[in-house]
Amino acid sequence: DKAGHKHFMAKEIAEQPGVIGQALSHYLTDEGEILLPGDGIDFSSIDRISMAACGTASYACMAAKYWFEQIARLPVEVDVASEFRYREPPIPARTLALFVSQSGETADTLAALRFCEGKAQSILSVVNVPESSIARESDLVLPIYAGVEVGVASTKAFTCQLTVLYLLVLKAAKDRGVLSEAALADHISALRGLPSVINTALEQNTAMRDAAYKLSTARDVLFLGRGHMFPLALEGALKLKEISYIHAEAYASGELKHGPIALVDEEVPVVVFAPRDVLFDKTVSNMQEVMARKGKVILVSDAEGIAEARDGVWATIEMPKIADALTPILYAIPAQLLAYHTAVAKGTDVDQPRNLAKSVTVE
Numbered sequence: 001d002k003a004g005h006k007h008f009m010a011k012e013i014a015e016q017p018g019v020i021g022q023a024l025s026h027y028l029t030d031e032g033e034i035l036l037p038g039d040g041i042d043f044s045s046i047d048r049i050s051m052a053a054c055g056t057a058s059y060a061c062m063a064a065k066y067w068f069e070q071i072a073r074l075p076v077e078v079d080v081a082s083e084f085r086y087r088e089p090p091i092p093a094r095t096l097a098l099f100v101s102q103s104g105e106t107a108d109t110l111a112a113l114r115f116c117e118g119k120a121q122s123i124l125s126v127v128n129v130p131e132s133s134i135a136r137e138s139d140l141v142l143p144i145y146a147g148v149e150v151g152v153a154s155t156k157a158f159t160c161q162l163t164v165l166y167l168l169v170l171k172a173a174k175d176r177g178v179l180s181e182a183a184l185a186d187h188i189s190a191l192r193g194l195p196s197v198i199n200t201a202l203e204q205n206t207a208m209r210d211a212a213y214k215l216s217t218a219r220d221v222l223f224l225g226r227g228h229m230f231p232l233a234l235e236g237a238l239k240l241k242e243i244s245y246i247h248a249e250a251y252a253s254g255e256l257k258h259g260p261i262a263l264v265d266e267e268v269p270v271v272v273f274a275p276r277d278v279l280f281d282k283t284v285s286n287m288q289e290v291m292a293r294k295g296k297v298i299l300v301s302d303a304e305g306i307a308e309a310r311d312g313v314w315a316t317i318e319m320p321k322i323a324d325a326l327t328p329i330l331y332a333i334p335a336q337l338l339a340y341h342t343a344v345a346k347g348t349d350v351d352q353p354r355n356l357a358k359s360v361t362v363e
């Protein structure tokens with residue numbers, strides 16, 4: 001049932017404020033304490049985290065890496081699951097192995113998990129399907145409570161994965177004594193505001209649709225982001241490729257001048273994710289390099305960022321303001337809706353894109 005929406009994907013995008021609220025309520029007490037299922041995990045005995053996942057779930061891992069390192073001061077390694085075990089990575093004893101999967105059945109992720117059995121101190125998974133194989137073989141399972149996701153392109157599962165991972169990061173920071181009570185309370189109150197901020201972002205639908213119409217005639221599109229916006233750029237490019245079949249690539253903004261800028265001309269739209277945070281000026285200077293080569297920039301930022309950097313850009317999409325650390329969750333909305341509206345404009349099969357399956361159970 002599409003609940004009045006044209007596609008499951010549109011419905012699932014619109015559900016995000018609700019399901020993120022659900023996920024939060026499962027892990028947070030009224031007093032703002034973080035509750036993990038069962039015996040939980042004590043991060044004071046963990047020295048490093050090794051994460052593996054595929055596709056969109058791997059971008060959730062990448063965003064979480066920035067959080068674990070900055071907020072919890074824990075070193076993290078992220079692998080795409082298909083590369084993990086053949087590399088035969090050493091797994092030191094005080095390693096937490098962490099796997100993220102919507103379906104819980106992805107063959108490569110499951111194989112990576114099995115590689116860690118008997119080596120890592122603990123195996124934890126973040127899944128949408130608690131009865132899945134990955135969940136069954138984990139020491140601790142954190143469900144994301146996104147509800148059934150029908151659209152092949154993952155949307156609400158991604159933002160719920162990020163939400164649960166963020167809570168886990170806060171738990172880690174607390175266990176490791178690197179976050180004051182006051183700072184923790186600030187993080188939690190920002191998190192509780194997330195559903196309403198995401199609602200505000202969804203209200204920018206028309207701006208995202210207009211920008212998407214511009215994208216729909218492109219042959220190639222680039223996505224740029226710096227810091228924790230880099231995984232979001234990757235997610236935006238993946239969403240666009242899989243449902244609109246437009247070739248899209250994502251780069252860390254700073255990498256542009258090391259090669260990819262050779263691709264830029266007046267035919268190439270470049271989507272730039274740049275909230276007005278500490279990295280904003282750096283990203284804007286990369287964006288200006290694009291415009292100097294006549295690249296057409298779609299700037300996704302907040303009101304302040306757009307006011308500062310809008311000169312010469314092709315289109316803007318304004319996001320509400322949110323705590324810097326939470327921008328990866330918020331900026332998933334334009335990543336998803338740009339792809340969605342581009343696909344609708346092109347008339348492709350949004351919910352069942354060609355050559356793709358919802359659950360990939362072969363290597």
Ligand code: F6R
Nearest residue numbers: 055056057101102103106153154
């Ligand atoms: C992208 C997408 C895929 C999945 C990937 C992992 O929109 O849906 O990239 O994210 O196949 O699937 P799960 O999360 O089920 O392991």
